[in-house]
Amino acid sequence: MSSQGDDGDGDAQGMAVDQQPPTTGSPFTVTVGATVPTGFEHTAAEEVREKIGADVRIGKDRGRIYFNIGTDRLFQVHLLRSVDNLFVVVDEYQHYQFKESKEETLAELMQLASKLPWANALEVWRLNNSLKKRRGRRRGANGAKGKAKGDAADAENTEEQEQHLPETQQSCEAQDQADPESSSLPSSLSPEEAPCQPQLLKFRVTCNRAGDKHSFSSNEAARDFGGAVQDFFQWKADMTKFDIEVLLNIHNEEVVIGIALTEESLHRRNITHFGPTTLRSTLCYGMLRLCNPQPSDVILDPMCGTGALPLEGAIEFNSAFYVGGDNNDMAINRTVNNISHIQKRKEERDSAPGLPIDSVQWDVCRLPVRTSSVDIIVTDMPFGKRMGSRKKNWDLYPSCLREMARVCRPGSGTAVLLTQDKKCFSKAVSRMGGLWRKSHTVWVNVGGLHAGVYLLKRTAGTFGETPEDIYEAGNSSREVTEKALS
Structure with a gap:
């Protein structure tokens, strides 16, 4: 299974949330990543400090910044004007030691899928969907029109592929009546940890890779990592009409796994x-x-x-x-x-x-x-x-x-x-x-x-x-x- 899209453009206006929705449970802090126009990373960092008051880290890969925010303030990230796309970080590795052979590296990526701390990121994804649902009710929207992840990296060895993007995206809240017995969440997540229980959650994996010392391609990494995610969650892979997009960002030795929070790039707002x-x-x-x-x-x-x-x-x-x-x-x-x-x-x-x-x-x-x-x-x-x-x-x-x-x-x-x-x-x-x-x-x-x-x-x-x-x-x-x- 593979999916990639680093420079696609959505057709709809980006989400702009002007009210804070109610959250369930106690707020917790997560790391949010954002893709920004390459060259304006410091400008975007200044805006985050000014509007959110968060400390910002500029990614090693050009065009990305990271900052921490509480889930009770999640709506604020959609008010930023300098970011193209947003994602919540599942886990990150600053110095990931890739194996020399392609087979060993891909096998290790497959094993990684079942070891990641998915619960908080999936909860943020669910809360983010509730923001979009509230906005949809206010404006009479029927759903998202497109999706894009990432800003075009200008490194010579960056590999990027485009996908046609979904016409609709179904939130977990639309599945409130689903039978808990048919939940597609892994058994390792208890009902208390489970952010939602969709009947049939569709997903894809997007791999953005930069660097010349990797033995594998973006397609291969997305395919094998995506297959492991599918086995772990029992989700259905769908390259176009997906509910959730898992991001695998690799820049030399830096590896960041995330879940997309924007359905389309915010730059056409x-x-x-x-x-x-x-x-x-x-x-x-x-x-x-x-x-x-x-x-x-x-x-x-x-x-x-x-x-x-x-x-x-x-x-x-x-x-x-x-x-x-x-x-x-x-x-x-x-x-x-x-x-x-x-x-x-x-x-x-x-x-x-x-x-x-x-x-x-x-x-x-x-x-x-x-x-x-x-x-x-x-x-x-x-x-x-x-x-x-x-x-x-x-x-x-x-x-x-x-x-x-x-x-x-x-x-x-x-x-x-x-x-x-x-x-x-x-x-x-x-x-x-x-x-x-x-x-x-x-x-x-x-x-x-x-x-x-x-x-x-x-x-x-x-x-x-x-x-x-x-x-x-x-x-x-x-x-x-x-x-x-x-």
Whole structure:
């Protein structure tokens, strides 16, 4: 039996729980793991400390963090904005000694399945299902639409496989009337320890493996470990319509076994109308935290695409005002539709109506914005792959950086810009040295591409008076933009 999925994307909005449900029994502490956008592990750790007050450990495998939380506060983990997926840790080994031969290693993994302390993790899984059931009743939902586990690791030897994901997921609570005699829990768990007694629990195992010193593949590990789990619990294996997903995360000598708590990646929570290069909402959150938005700030996304960045800001950092613009009319239509979707969702939840956001169609090199009127610029620049081209970026980047410098406040303005075209961007920043100063860079994984999130600070230089500025002013900004984005 095998199952894998490390970069699949769910279609539904992530779970957002706004009430604490009743729990049964005494609360206990568990370790929760979270996958986050690669490169923003420290940002995610800061959010956990800020919102939950928990100590956070960053995993050896990039894109994962771990923290402890009581079961009475489990609902809080679903309020985090920087995490893609969540799972409860069954057990972990920091220095697991793998055997030299594949047969011995796989046999040991099979034996491990029956020795793990499953009870607490399964109880957390049941409590988590009760959170989702309560939310489903409030919103009239019929169930989950998709599932994904993990963020794409950028290690060269990471092995990943995708699976089609379930259309429905049945919680243990739906099996309250099941005959205890037909319980699929192992006999080693007493009725007091048994978190639930489903009549026929379906499961799959997902193995995410990184490292070049393993004698086995991800498929082989998931198959044999999954077979042992099936024998131990007497569950039914199902690769697509499963109730529970067991995770086997292996990074060199680190082994973490967990149970998934999210049915779909949380990163699509804001977007219903997607474009060819729509950013993950979790990556948008990380970029916005780098900006450190303050109340009354004017924040501009001059190449907003589907509006993922300004939407995330308007929801999470709603004391600022956001303007998203693009030269493409289809992109602006998608942005408007996404804004309308969020506003409608707020009305359904009886939240305060309206969002501090607006959208405009414009030319990024001739912005209809007053000089020195913007506090922060945050945008996803064309990589030159799906949008534009590397050749056209050599004209576009200097021109748009100059225009961004014009509208940004001298001495205090900030820009957070994402691009994978590192050589072109670095050259453009050097040409605009009198207007922008590069502060630092966060290296991220965007759909398997190694990209940079660049934090720039606006210098105190007066626009139009630096040598670089005067040179660039001789070019026709409109012609440059039309050539670069056509």
